[in-house]
Amino acid sequence: KQEVTQIPAALSVPEGENLVLNCSFTDSAIYNLQWFRQDPGKGLTSLLLIQSSQREQTSGRLNASLDKSSGRSTLYIAASQPGDSATYLCAAIYYGQNFVFGPGTRLSVLP
Amino acid sequence: GAVVSQHPSRVICKSGTSVKIECRSLDFQATTMFWYRQFPKQSLMLMATSNEGSKATYEQGVEKDKFLINHASLTLSTLTVTSAHPEDSSFYICSTRKGQAGELFFGEGSRLTVL
Numbered sequence: 076k077q078e079v080t081q082i083p084a085a086l087s088v089p090e091g092e093n094l095v096l097n098c099s100f101t102d103s104a105i106y107n108l109q110w111f112r113q114d115p116g117k118g119l120t121s122l123l124l125i126q127s128s129q130r131e132q133t134s135g136r137l138n139a140s141l142d143k144s145s146g147r148s149t150l151y152i153a154a155s156q157p158g159d160s161a162t163y164l165c166a167a168i169y170y171g172q173n174f175v176f177g178p179g180t181r182l183s184v185l186p
Numbered sequence: 187g188a189v190v191s192q193h194p195s196r197v198i199c200k201s202g203t204s205v206k207i208e209c210r211s212l213d214f215q216a217t218t219m220f221w222y223r224q225f226p227k228q229s230l231m232l233m234a235t236s237n238e239g240s241k242a243t244y245e246q247g248v249e250k251d252k253f254l255i256n257h258a259s260l261t262l263s264t265l266t267v268t269s270a271h272p273e274d275s276s277f278y279i280c281s282t283r284k285g286q287a288g289e290l291f292f293g294e295g296s297r298l299t300v301l
Contacts, residue, residue: 109290118192118279119230119292164229166290168283174290178229 077102079167081177088155089185096150096180098165107168108141108148112161113179119164123150155184189213192280192293199270200301207265207296209280215260216282221253224277224295236263270300 082097098108107126111119123132123139125148131140138151148165164179189212199205209219217238222230234255235243242255252274254266267274281292 107289111290111292116277116295116297118190118295119281119290121289121291124289168288168290176230181227 077167077169077173077175079165079175079177081163081165081180083180084178085181085183087183087185090155090157092155092184093151093153094155094182096152096163096165096182098148098150098177100146100148100167100175102167102169103143103146104169105143105167106170108139109166109168110137110139110148110150111164111166113164114161122163152182155182157184157186159184190280190282190291190293192296194296195294196297196299198299198301201271202269204266204268205270205298207267207278207280207298209263209265209282209293211261211282211291214284216263217260219257219263219280219282221255221263221265222279222281224279230279233265238263267298270298272300274298275300 078101080099109124110122112122113119125132125141136153141148160183162179162181165177166174168174191210193208197205219236221233223233224230232245233248236255236257238257238260244250257263277295277297279295281290283290
C-alpha cells in the first residue's frame with residue numbers, strides 16, 4: 076500500500092531558525108515529489124517539485140531534497156519568518172492517476 | 187505557472203438544496219481534474235477523478251449520486267453537491283496536473299456551509 080507520512084506533525088520555532096520538515100513514502104517508484112503550503116481556509120500552493128531524476132530543488136529560502144532509495148524527502152527552510160507559518164504537505168506522485176498526500180506538518184514561527 | 191480557479195470561495199445554503207462548485211484550468215487544457223474534501227486540521231481526501239468527456243471515477247465510500255461531477259470541456263469541471271445536508275459542510279478543493287505525472291496545481295478551495 077502506498078503511504079506517505081510526515082514528521083513532525085506540528086512544529087513551533089522562534090523566528091530566524093533554520094528548520095527541516097520530513098516526508099517519507101513507502102513506494103519508492105515515484106515519478107515526482109511535490110511540496111505544498113496551505114494557509115488556513117485556503118487551497119494548496121505549490122512550493123517545489125522534484126523529479127525522480129533530481130536530488131534537490133531550491134527556491135529562495137526553501138530547499139527540498141529527494142532520496143528515492145530511502146523513500147524520503149526533506150524540506151529545508153532557512154531563516155524562518157512568521158509569514159512561513161502554515162501547513163506544509165508533501166505528495167508522492169506516481170505515473171498515471173495515482174498520487175498520495177502526507178498528513179502535513181503545521182508550522183508556527185513565533186516573532 | 188498554471189492557474190486553477192475555483193468558484194465560489196464560500197457558499198452557504200439551506201439543507202435540501204443543491205450547490206455547484208466550478209473549477210477552471212486557466213493556463214492549459216486539463217483532461218483530468220481531481221476533487222478533494224478537507225475536514226478541519228486534516229489532510230486532503232480524494233473524492234473523485236473528473237475525466238473530460240467521460241464519467242468521473244469515484245473513490246470508495248463517495249456517493250456518486252450525492253456528488254455529481256461534470257467535466258464537459260478541457261478547462262472546466264463542476265462538482266454539484268445534491269440535496270445538501272449539514273454533514274456535507276466542508277472545504278472542497280479541486281486540482282489538475284500537467285501530463286500523466288506532472289506537477290499538481292490547486293484551486294483556492296470552496297467553503298460549503300449547509301444550514
